[in-house]
Amino acid sequence: MRKNKLYYGTLGISIITFLVNILVYSKLPEKVPVHWGINGEVNRFGSRLELVGLGALPVVMFFFLNYLPAIDPKKESYKMHKTAYSIINLVIILFLSCINLIAIASALGYHVPMQKVVPMLLGILFIVLGNYMVQIRHNYFVGFRNPWTLASEYVWKKTHRFGGYVLVMIGLISIVASFLGTIGMQLFFAALVIGVVGIYLYSYLLFKKNS
Incomplete structure (x- = not known):
């Protein structure tokens, strides 16, 4: 599928998210919140390495989503819904990035509702x-x-x-x-x-x- 501005913008967001994780790694405590219950309270802590690993998820998901059209027998369909597919990719990566950055903020002691x-x-x-x-x-x-x-x-x-x-x-x-x-x-x-x-x-x- 031909690359467009949304492709590069989404790639940029995923990379920036991962870089933020790398930059703040040394400032994170050894144990950080990685999961919250439906009441908004932390119900599982993990290592800071686990949190940074989650920060790589947007990059992994980006390449996964952009690899699918190449192996789909109906790859021609992606040309017809290129913009919609690019926007769907963007919003998924943004969601994952926001969740990760919010988790980092919480780990650094900021109150996040x-x-x-x-x-x-x-x-x-x-x-x-x-x-x-x-x-x-x-x-x-x-x-x-x-x-x-x-x-x-x-x-x-x-x-x-x-x-x-x-x-x-x-x-x-x-x-x-x-x-x-x-x-x-x-x-x-x-x-x-x-x-x-x-x-x-x-x-x-x-x-x-x-x-």
Whole structure:
């Protein structure tokens, strides 16, 4: 897939995130928070090396996402949804980078209201994914892939339009959840499960109706 400005911008963000981890490594305590519960409290500590390892995740994910089009039998589809795919890559890398940098800030002693920040970031992620998912063409790696969407381009297209609305709704619920505390995250996870089941059920029923 031909490289564009979004490609280089996303690559830059992933590299900068990793470099920040390297630069602050010596300033981090030996034990740092690496996981938070739905109440926003730290529920697992790890080594600072583990945290820096997570800082490499955006770079790894960047190259993984940009490698997929080369091995997809339907690689021509990526030319048709190049911009949408690039934006999806960007928002995923931004999300991973923000989570890592927030973890670093917390490890350095800064107060970060994780219970508010993470649902807000998740909300933005899902809203962007929902808006661009409808543009994703038939392929084997990206989108709502199940036996029914892969078997029919018609079902693929309809499912991605429906699924896009579902993701936006989940994103909005996540943003609202950032103001509701623990119950808000429970509401988000419930919406996520219901949404995913609903998308798969929609695909199946649509396929059965048109087969």
